[in-house]
Amino acid sequence: MPFHLANRTAPVNNLKILLVEDNPTLARQTGEFLEGHGWNVDFAGNGRLGLQLALEEIYDLILLDLNLPDMDGVELCREFRKRATVTAPVLMLTARDAFDDKARGFHSGADDYLCKPFDPRELALRCRALVRRRELHRKDEIRIGTLQVRGRGREAERDGQPLRLTAITSSILWELACAYPDPLSRAELSHRIWGDNPPDSDALKSHIYSLRRQLDRPFPDPMLRTISNIGYRLEQPGED
Numbered sequence: 254m255p256f257h258l259a260n261r262t263a264p265v266n267n268l269k270i271l272l273v274e275d276n277p278t279l280a281r282q283t284g285e286f287l288e289g290h291g292w293n294v295d296f297a298g299n300g301r302l303g304l305q306l307a308l309e310e311i312y313d314l315i316l317l318d319l320n321l322p323d324m325d326g327v328e329l330c331r332e333f334r335k336r337a338t339v340t341a342p343v344l345m346l347t348a349r350d351a352f353d354d355k356a357r358g359f360h361s362g363a364d365d366y367l368c369k370p371f372d373p374r375e376l377a378l379r380c381r382a383l384v385r386r387r388e389l390h391r392k393d394e395i396r397i398g399t400l401q402v403r404g405r406g407r408e409a410e411r412d413g414q415p416l417r418l419t420a421i422t423s424s425i426l427w428e429l430a431c432a433y434p435d436p437l438s439r440a441e442l443s444h445r446i447w448g449d450n451p452p453d454s455d456a457l458k459s460h461i462y463s464l465r466r467q468l469d470r471p472f473p474d475p476m477l478r479t480i481s482n483i484g485y486r487l488e489q490p491g492e493d
Contacts, residue, residue: 424446
């Protein structure tokens with residue numbers, strides 16, 4: 254069965270990045286350098302706007318200044334990790350190089366730490382490494398109760414019965430299995446499958462319907478649940 258899971262390697266070449274930096278000159282210079290790699294960069298000049306964008310939009314990576322005027326980077330990162338339904342690697346950028354400052358950053362949920370001033374080439378290398386690391390850590394086989402998904406969605410079975418999935422429905426099932434037990438928003442699921450070029454708004458709904466026909470209808474208990482005003486999640490029979 255042909256299979257294609259969008260953006261498993263492409264994000265490293267087509268990253269969508271949020272840069273939270275209150276120094277306009279540094280933000281402009283850093284943004285221009287990153288955009289020179291073909292990456293898309295959104296900007297936030299303060300912590301509250303940065304948190305709002307991080308929670309509302311879908312990013313492959315967040316670059317976060319530690320010193321922000323209204324909400325510092327540690328508080329922002331902590332709130333993001335607590336409230337986000339979708340996580341992205343966080344790289345902190347700061348002039349503070351003391352161990353205690355770095356420890357606060359990592360304890361708040363940061364994935365890496367780069368001290369200012371930095372060579373922008375090193376920043377680009379760290380961006381690539383963080384995204385690759387996230388993808389490499391994704392499992393090649395996932396079991397959820399009697400559901401088994403292998404080969405990043407190429408093969409799936411429930412109660413020992415193979416599921417006849419299309420390329421898109423197998424991709425959807427894999428992403429939901431990776432997120433389990435958390436839900437995925439419609440926007441995040443669409444981004445993971447189609448990247449920044451999703452089809453019309455009814456396409457995801459149609460593929461979800463097709464996935465349910467294979468995953469749920471032949472069995473007494475459904476596993477694919479719609480979460481009102483959020484998106485979708487997998488659940489084992491008997492879960493609340």
